[in-house]
Every structure is written in structure tokens, then in C-alpha cells.
Amino acid sequence: MAATLKDVANKAGVSTSAVSRTFTDGASVSVKMRRKVEKAAAELGYSPNFLARSLTTRRTKLIGLVSNNFHNPIFLEVFDLFTRSLQERGLRPLLVNLSKEIDPENSVQMLRQYSVDGVIVASSTLPPMFSKAFRDKGIPVVNTFGRYSSSPEVHVVGIDNAEAGKMAARELVDRGYTNVAFLGGPEAATSTQDRFKGFMAELSKHPHVTVSHSFAEDYSFQAGRAEMQRLAQSPLAQAYFCGDDVLSIGVMSAVKDIGLNVPQDLGLIGFNDMEIASWENIALTTIHQPIKQIITSSVELMVAMLDEPDRYPEARLFPCRIIERDTLRPRS
Amino acid sequence: MAATLKDVANKAGVSTSAVSRTFTDGASVSVKMRRKVEKAAAELGYSPNFLARSLTTRRTKLIGLVSNNFHNPIFLEVFDLFTRSLQERGLRPLLVNLSKEIDPENSVQMLRQYSVDGVIVASSTLPPMFSKAFRDKGIPVVNTFGRYSSSPEVHVVGIDNAEAGKMAARELVDRGYTNVAFLGGPEAATSTQDRFKGFMAELSKHPHVTVSHSFAEDYSFQAGRAEMQRLAQSPLAQAYFCGDDVLSIGVMSAVKDIGLNVPQDLGLIGFNDMEIASWENIALTTIHQPIKQIITSSVELMVAMLDEPDRYPEARLFPCRIIERDTLRPRS
């Protein structure tokens, strides 16, 4: 069907190596030869087969993009940024949806069979073991949104979740709340655990502030709503730090149903700063996670690893910042 | 690095063909041979290289998943369903983000270079020419959410947008609105054009109903909000049919700012029934597009085409239905 190298070589009356070289940059070809070959190639509509090429070059330019977050709107943005960023560098994302998949082995094997050059694991809820499984097979891996560790075993790019928890705590204290609560996502997620730890650590410096906590089933609107409905059966705190924006919005909706007003009766601070949080009829005060930088950095790190696979694992952390909107009472 | 066919053959003391056959189903291998080979393979941790295999079998099991909708939350659901559905059938999505890319040629060439078995174009805003470019190169293509045509040139799976427009019109008339408006997405999108046509056609049967129309810049919250703010400078209609849920929510937010109430002062009906529409603090009445069926059907069609590439192009259309929530006044 499609024209091959050999077809072009025949048509141009040259060797296959000559054709190959014209399509490999940095190879030695004379101007005359190049012109002759390019003419024949254009007439045949030839372009080299990447997969055949990969057999000898050992580079496919395929990058496994592995995630289990196909329900949180922020991940649409994540996929947008990743795909664009990879494309700009001539890399191609092979998307793997891990929803309800627990065992890394299948994915590892499959991505190896496709000879991906590297793997980006984009998730804050997958166990670190997942990323390590790739590293153990010698596949360069970056765990984006992964857990920061002082002795990282794989490359991690993301934020310091504990620090973010502290930031939320400070903000609530600053605004004069004296009875606050942590309403986290799934307790098993390392991101939740770390934010919780940071939140509590900071508050322990302010003994006059009472603190409670609970965890929603997952990072979703309905989980947040349900959790707040449950909490409302007992006395509520003055302000809640939610593990995620979409969770916060669920909470907001439940609060409204109860007949309370945000921020007058109850303060709310979210996490992520997804686009929806900025919608004027939501206007959620939240902690912004610099997704764009995180993703750009992840891709840059991946590119660096392609040249230097045994690069020493590093953690790249980006600072978060508070985006003030309408769900916390004004600073006192 | 990784073990190859030859390594396994050596270790097991058999020919490479024998090893190849044990990993190809339907090939003739004796039980003894299979056991011997499998043992050696297991010890070496061997699994076949798909790309090398694809060279001779001419099947990569890669499917290009091409879209330009990386900002509409409904597409997260779309990607979730596509990736899961493809994975279940042993196919692998190679994701292509077409945002701001207008020329199909690059994508076509790139996907050809990776020898994808087929391409799914998931977009209602890309011109039909895009899908045809793949077909012209002999690549099986399904245009999901594409435009229905009585003489389709490529396979289309989606809804009958004109019919959906009629459905919206009927619903508004039924509820006694006599002054209604169409607030579409980008005018260039075929989906917008068709819904508009259907909407107008149905209303022409009800001469007592006044109708106006306008178009937002794109399918986004801010575009909807801006458009409604603009419209509010002149007298408003009683009810609006919006081209998309996220657009509707933008409209809703602007309406609220003006000091009007939905549905008492102004009715609103959206399109898509994305998850956010069901959030209790949004509660948007909308037209449900059966995304799940559309995607399952798209993938099934793709699988069928892999066996029969010259299959006669068909259009598969699924009926929409109205989801009643809180943004239209009750039936009179």
C-alpha cells in the first residue's frame, strides 16, 4: 500500500541507505543526492515508518501516559497540557486508563511490548509501588502529582502536600476561625495523608483553635455533598479545608440545602483551583496548584531522562498559592 | 536489555519459529514444545515486541484518538469511555490533541508513520474534511459526534442534531413559552448549525412563538456568560436553548447577576447532560446525549472495520432525551 524506502530507492535509482540517510538528520548526504531522493519520495508520497525505524534506533518516541483520574475535571486540563507539551517535543502519548486496575504488572508489560521510551504516571492516588514497577524494568518514569519523599526512588514532580496543608491552616487561623475542620479525599491517597499531616501540624501551634477531621469516599461532588450532609447532623465547624475543589463544591451544595450561607455562616477553602472554581456562581476560595509548571517540568524531566536513563531520582516541588474568592470571611 | 525471541529459542534449544508460534494463537505447536518454550520464556521474562511483530502482521492495535475538545468537561468522560472501551478490546489509544491545529495533514502523516490500525475523530467542531483526510489515505476512520449526512462519506456515530433542536423547541413550546431564543456555540460547528436548523424548523410550526438567536464564541462558561451579559442590554426572551451545558451554566451565572431568577423569570435548557448539570446547586434541565452508547458503538464499528476496511460508510444515530431538572418552568 504505502510506499517504502525500497520503492523510493528504486525510483531514484540509488541505494536504500541513501534514502534512509536523507530522512535521518545529521547523516552525510550530498545536496544532489538529497534532491534526487526527495523528489522521488514526494512523488510516491513516502514518509518513513517510525516503528520499523524504532527497531534499530531503539527509540519510539512513544510515552506511556498512565492515570486513574478520569472523573476529576482538573484532569482534562492535565491531559490537555500533557498531550500538547509532549507533542511539541515530538513525543506521542499512549494513554492508559487505570480506573479500577490495581495491579501494575499488566500495564508494565503492555507498555514494554510497545517499547515506550518512558512513562508518565499522573496520579496522586496511585500507590508509589506503581511507578516503581516501571523503574524496575528499566523504563524511565516520572510520577507527576506523586508523593514527595526525602529519599525518592523515582522522579516525582508536584507539590509539597504537607506544606499546602499548613498553608490552608494558616489562612483559616489568619481569618480568625477558631473551630476548623479537615475534610479530605480518600484516606488512602498519599496526597490526602500529607495535607492532613501538614494541616494538623500547623494547627498544633495554635492551641486555641479546635480542629476535627473526616474523609470523603473519593474526590467527587457527590462524595463531598454526602459527607457534609452526614456532618451536619452534629454541630459544624466554622470553616472547612476540603481536599479538592470538586469535593468543596459538593460541600457547598449541601451547606446551601441546610440553609446556611457561605461564607457568613461557614467558611470553605478548596484545593486545586480548577477552572470551575473560578466560575462566578461558584467563586470558591482555593489553593492553586501550579499545574502548568508541574506538567511542563514533568515533560522536561522525561526528555532529560531519555538521554540519561540512570539519572539520579529527584523531586521537583512547586509552591502553591491561595486564590481568594468568596468562600472565606474577610481577614479580621 | 529485554529478552528477545532468539534468546528464548537458544535457551529452549528450539528454532525461533517455534517460539514465535507459541506466542501466536492459532499456530501449530505441540504440547511438549509449548511447555518447553513457555518455561524458557518465563525464566527470561520474555514477552513479544508488538512493534516488531506489527512489521509482518501489519497490525499494531494502535488506534489514533483525535480530538480538539480539551476544555469541555464532558470530554473527560468521553476519554474515559474511549480508553476503557478500547483497552477492553486489546486496542491502544494514541492520543492526538488538535487544539488550534487546523491542517489535518500533519496528524494524518504522523498517525500513518505510527501505522495506526484506525483513527477515531472525536469532535463535533472539526470540519468533516478532517475525517476524510484519513479515509483518503486508506486508514479506517470513525467520526464520533460527527455530522449526520444522508450520504455519508465516512462512518459517523452520534446524534441527529437537527432532531435534538426540534426536541428542545417542542419542550419550550409545551411549557408555554412564547418568546424563545437559541444561544448556540461557535457558529462554524456543524452541530450548532444543525441544532439551530431543527430548532427553527420546529418553531416555524408555531407561528405564535417569537424566536431570536445568537452564537457564543465557543463552548465555554465564559463565552456563555459574556453572551448573556451582552444580550441583557436589550429585552430578553423568556427561555433560552443553549448549545451546551457549560455554556448554559455561564448563562445562568450572568442571569443571576442581573438579578433574575431561573426558572421564574427566565427558562434555560442545556445540551449534553454532563455530570455537572446534575449537581444540586446547578440542576440544569438539559438534553441528554447518550454518550456511553455512542462511544461503545464507535469502538464496535472501529473493530468491525479492522476486519473489513472497505465497509460501506454508515451513520449510527442515537436518540436524545430530555432530563428535567430545575431550569424550566413547569408544564402548563
Place this chain on the structure above:
DNA sequence: CATATTTTTGCAACCGGTTGCAAAAAATTT
């Protein structure tokens, strides 16, 4: 048991490219 039939196996060519090496051609130097 010899012969015919079926199944299993290995050889060798091929899929579409790349690349080390040496010969050929072109450009420099003497």
C-alpha cells in the same frame, strides 16, 4: 510392518527500516 496421511518443526526469506565499514568520488594539498 510398510505405506499413506497428518501434524510439527526448522530453514530461510521477508517486514521496513538503520548503520559500520570499506570502496568510490570529490576536494585539498603539494
Place this chain on the structure above:
DNA sequence: AAATTTTTTGCAACCGGTTGCAAAAATATG
């Protein structure tokens, strides 16, 4: 113009598999 150096080119082996074909082995038939 001959000798030397540099650049360009083609040969042939290879990347990791599959597959048609014929030989070998196993099974069935007379």
C-alpha cells in the same frame, strides 16, 4: 598532475519478529 585527505555512497548485516514451504516426526491406515 600526482598524492593526500575528506566526503559521499553502497554493501551487507542487523533490529525482533512472522510465515510459506518442505523436511521430519508422529499418527493413522491397509
